[in-house]
Structure formats: structure tokens, C-alpha cells
Amino acid sequence: MxxxxxxxxxxxxxxxxxxxxxxxxxxxxxxxxxxxxxxxxxxxxxxxxxxxxxxxxxxxAFSFRLAVPGGALVPAAGxxxxxxxxxxxxxxxxxxxxxxxxxxxxTWGESLAVLTASEPAIYGRYGYGAATQELRAEIDTSRVRVSVPEGADGIRLRRAEPHDPAVQEACEAVYAAEVATRPGMLARRPGWERVPVIDGEKVMDGMSALQCVLAERDGEVLGFTLFRNRPEWDKSGPKGTIELQDLYASDPLAYASLWRFVSEIDLTSTLRVRNRPVDDPFQHLVSDVRRCGLTVRDALYVRLVEVGAALEARTYRTPVDVVLEVEDAFCPWNEGRWRLTGDTKGASCERTADEADLILTATELGAAYLGGVSLASLARAARVREARPGALAEASTAFTSDLAPWLPHGF
CATH class of the missing domain: 3.40.630.30 (Gcn5-related N-acetyltransferase (GNAT))
Incomplete structure (x- = not known):
């Protein structure tokens, strides 16, 4: 049938x-x-x-706006x-x-589509490239200490009810302020503030209900953390685990104070962290990074639906003027040569008959789009070909981002 x-x-x-x-x-x-x-x-x-x-x-396909290098929030199909x-x-x-x-x-006029893949092998054939990674950690807090910079005494930590609408609003405001600062983050539509606080099967798996702590200065919420506690004891005593879900802060002192808090909760000896940016500053606050059990895995996959519009939507770290020859069998309207010119102020990307400088597929372009995967690295894997000497170094540097791109949550 x-x-x-x-x-x-x-x-x-x-x-x-x-x-x-x-x-x-x-x-x-x-x-x-x-x-x-x-x-x-x-x-x-x-x-x-x-x-x-x-x-x-x-x-x-959710209606999102995706932060891209330069701080623009670009409509994207999630x-x-x-x-x-x-x-x-x-x-x-x-x-x-x-x-x-x-x-x-x-037809919706969105130049980007993004997703998280249940299996990495599935979506490359449709032009999606792995553009971000997430950092995971399992920190031995019995042996690792978090240092807090001078001046943190002015930060007040306060427990709050995560399901309180006023608390959710305050936490969402902190999140929203962070979005444009890091590529890969999603500007969320109303209703998404409820997603982090829905208790699912984890609550029945020996964990506490979701807990929330706010970081404040003079009554202003500067950061927050959401976490669960998994109590555990053996014959030697307590050995509980803190499962960190979220930690955001707009202020470095609030950020460090929250990290110290979750690493020093009584009756626990492990802090399990499932998703942080690969350049997360906590790595510079811990006393022994080797005992943090760091691993990385793929996260957000990016697909340029309209090559010209997508490349024009972001800025570039250094001046760039290259002709990209794009191979895109699944979205043939993207096939051909595109001249990309841009810098930190803006960009133009238009079709051209000029000779190609770099040759790549839509998948590689998606991987490099947010600045976390270098074109030079892809070229070393024979996935980007340089036709004009020097073009690879020029474009690879221009595409990079000051901060590693990061998707803070799934969808």
C-alpha cells in the first residue's frame, strides 16, 4: 500500500x-x-x-532563531x-x-536548518554537518576544588522553587541575555522556559526533584543553576552525586560562585556535567583538571538551506574574499560558485562565474558555519579542496569564532 x-x-x-x-x-x-x-x-x-x-x-520543525558569529539571531528550522x-x-x-x-x-524564508542527531551517520547525506560539540565531565569533588576570584563575597546564593513562574522568568532572562554572546545558542519562543523544569523519569531513578539556586547582587539575578542530587552511601559514608542540568551567569563572579556551590554540596563526592561548551571557563577554576573526566561529543548539526543568505547572515573574524564552489545534490539550488566577501561588520555572498578558490560540499559548509570546526581541519581530512593557494588559510581564519559554538539543550 x-x-x-x-x-x-x-x-x-x-x-x-x-x-x-x-x-x-x-x-x-x-x-x-x-x-x-x-x-x-x-x-x-x-x-x-x-x-x-x-x-x-x-x-x-520548531521556529527558532540561532545565534551566529557576529551576534545576529537568524531564523532557523529546528x-x-x-x-x-x-x-x-x-x-x-x-x-x-x-x-x-x-x-x-x-519556502518559509529560513536559510538554516539545525538538528541533533540520534545517530551521527544519518544526516550527512542530507547536507547536515556537525557544527558544535558538547563537553562532558565527571568531577571528583572530593579531590577537586573550585577557586573563586576576589570580590565574590558580594554574590548572594539563594535557593528558589524552580516551578515558580517568577523564578522561571528570572532564569529565562539570564539565558536570553547569553544567547547573542555565543554562536549555536537558540533564542527560545514562549513556553520553552518550562522545558528545563519538567521532571521526568530521572526523578524515579534515585534522584531528587529538580533544585534551583539563584546568584544575586543587590537583588538582581545574575545567574542560576538547576541540578538534581542522587544520594548514595556505602560503608565508608556518603558518596552522593550532583547531576548538573544548567548553569548560566552574566557575571564572572556569579559564575564562579555557582560552580563552587555545586561542587561543595554536603554528602556528595561527584559532580556529573552532561553538556557544557568545550571552552567552558570552569576548566580554569578547578584545582585539578585531570580529575574532571572530560570528554566531548557531537551536538548541533547545521544545514545551509540557502547558501547565499546564510553566509551573509553572519560576520567574519578577519577580512575574507573567496569563491566557494559548493556541491549540494540534495538541495541543487545551492550548487555552483559563490563569492563570499566579508569582515567583522558584515558580508556579501553572491553567485559568480569566477574560478573556485575552495571546493566543498554543503555538509562541510554546515560544519564550519558557526566557527567551531575549521576549514583547515576539514581540508586535512580531504573534505575541503584548495584550488587557489592561500585561500584555505584566509577562509579558515575568517570563519572561526572567538567563543566555541554551543547548543545548551536539545529539542
Whole structure:
């Protein structure tokens, strides 16, 4: 029987989302989380594939604005909730959804699409490149100390109720102020402030409910942390673990004070950190970075839907004038040569008949777009070819970002 690919009808959401849950292992969300996800789903930007009355494929696209080098917040489709039923694998279902979705994103006037991948091998063939990494740590707080700079005495730490709307508003304001300072962060629409405080299955896995501590100076909230405590004891005594979810601060003293707080909570000896930028300053505050168990993994994947508009939307660290020959079989409107000129003030990217300086695919361009993956590194992997001597060094330096790009949360 032929399948039917169509925009999601709100009345079909429950069945559609149930298909997604089964595809990701069949563990059902809590009613609270499910209700929140239904409220955040943009039905007109979501697709379902149906075989008769059964949903066998899902894909959505949130309306985000993505911070890019230079501080601009660029409209981007946050590709999400993508699944294919196990009964319908290898039938082109995913490709048909990706084809329709990128065509839709283009008609919406959004030059970027971004996603987090359940498996890294899936999305390269659709032009998505791994553009950010996340830093993970498991810190032995029985042996590692966090230093706090002079002047931190003026920072007040205060426990707060994370579900209090006023607390959520204050925390969201701190987050929002950070967005434009680091590429890869997402400007969130109303409702997203509830996502970090939804308690799911972790609460039933030996952890405490979510806890919140605010960092204030003269009554102004400068930062916050959200975390859970997993108490544990053995015959030698307490050995609990703090599971850090979020920590943001607009002030270096508030930032250091919050890190010291989560590393010195009584009856704990481990601080587990799941997602931080790879250049996170806590690495310069700890007494022994070797005992922090640092690892990195891929995070945000970026797809340039409209090459010219996307490259014009960001700025460049140093002056650049290069002709990029882009190979893009999945979005053929991007194929061809583009002259990129730009600096710290702005950029222009237009089609040209001039000879190519660099040759690369849309996947490599997506990987390098936020400034965290260097074109020079990709060239050493034979994924970028230099046609004009010197062009690689020029472009690679120009594309870099002062701060490592970072996606602070999934979607």
C-alpha cells in the first residue's frame, strides 16, 4: 500500500507522537512532558507519513532563531521529532520527509536548518554537518576544588522553587541575555522556559526533584543553576552525586560562585556535567583538571538551506574574499560558485562565474558555519579542496569564532 506524506492535523497529534515514542524505544513520556510537547509542537510545520490509518513516520520543525558569529539571531528550522517505524525502514520514508521538509523551510524564508542527531551517520547525506560539540565531565569533588576570584563575597546564593513562574522568568532572562554572546545558542519562543523544569523519569531513578539556586547582587539575578542530587552511601559514608542540568551567569563572579556551590554540596563526592561548551571557563577554576573526566561529543548539526543568505547572515573574524564552489545534490539550488566577501561588520555572498578558490560540499559548509570546526581541519581530512593557494588559510581564519559554538539543550 502506498504511503501518504502530509502536514500534521492537530487531531492526529496523539497518534503521531505515539509513533515517535515507539521508535525511540517505547518508553512513554510523563503526562506533564507529553502535554508540554503537544503545546510546543508547531502542527503546520510538522509532517507525518501514513500507511492507511497508521502513522509510520514523523518529523517536525520548531521556529527558532540561532545565534551566529557576529551576534545576529537568524531564523532557523529546528528539525525535531524525526522517526520512522521499524516496519517501514529502507523504503525511502526518511528521505521523503527530509526532501519535503527542506523544500518547506526554503519556502518559509529560513536559510538554516539545525538538528541533533540520534545517530551521527544519518544526516550527512542530507547536507547536515556537525557544527558544535558538547563537553562532558565527571568531577571528583572530593579531590577537586573550585577557586573563586576576589570580590565574590558580594554574590548572594539563594535557593528558589524552580516551578515558580517568577523564578522561571528570572532564569529565562539570564539565558536570553547569553544567547547573542555565543554562536549555536537558540533564542527560545514562549513556553520553552518550562522545558528545563519538567521532571521526568530521572526523578524515579534515585534522584531528587529538580533544585534551583539563584546568584544575586543587590537583588538582581545574575545567574542560576538547576541540578538534581542522587544520594548514595556505602560503608565508608556518603558518596552522593550532583547531576548538573544548567548553569548560566552574566557575571564572572556569579559564575564562579555557582560552580563552587555545586561542587561543595554536603554528602556528595561527584559532580556529573552532561553538556557544557568545550571552552567552558570552569576548566580554569578547578584545582585539578585531570580529575574532571572530560570528554566531548557531537551536538548541533547545521544545514545551509540557502547558501547565499546564510553566509551573509553572519560576520567574519578577519577580512575574507573567496569563491566557494559548493556541491549540494540534495538541495541543487545551492550548487555552483559563490563569492563570499566579508569582515567583522558584515558580508556579501553572491553567485559568480569566477574560478573556485575552495571546493566543498554543503555538509562541510554546515560544519564550519558557526566557527567551531575549521576549514583547515576539514581540508586535512580531504573534505575541503584548495584550488587557489592561500585561500584555505584566509577562509579558515575568517570563519572561526572567538567563543566555541554551543547548543545548551536539545529539542
Amino acid at each position: 502506498a504511503t501518504d506524506l502530509r502536514v500534521l492535523d492537530p487531531a492526529e497529534w496523539d497518534h503521531w507522537y505515539g509513533t515517535l515514542e515507539v521508535a525511540f524505544g517505547g518508553v512513554l513520556e510523563t503526562p506533564e512532558k507529553r502535554a508540554l510537547m503537544e503545546s510546543l509542537t508547531e502542527h503546520e510545520r510538522s509532517l507525518g507519513v501514513w500507511d492507511g490509518d497508521q502513522c509510520v513516520g514523523t518529523a517536525g 528539525v525535531t521529532m524525526v522517526s520512522v517505524a521499524a516496519t517501514h525502514r529502507r523504503r525511502g520514508t526518511l528521505t521523503s520527509m527530509m526532501r519535503r521538509q527542506l523544500d518547506d523551510v526554503r
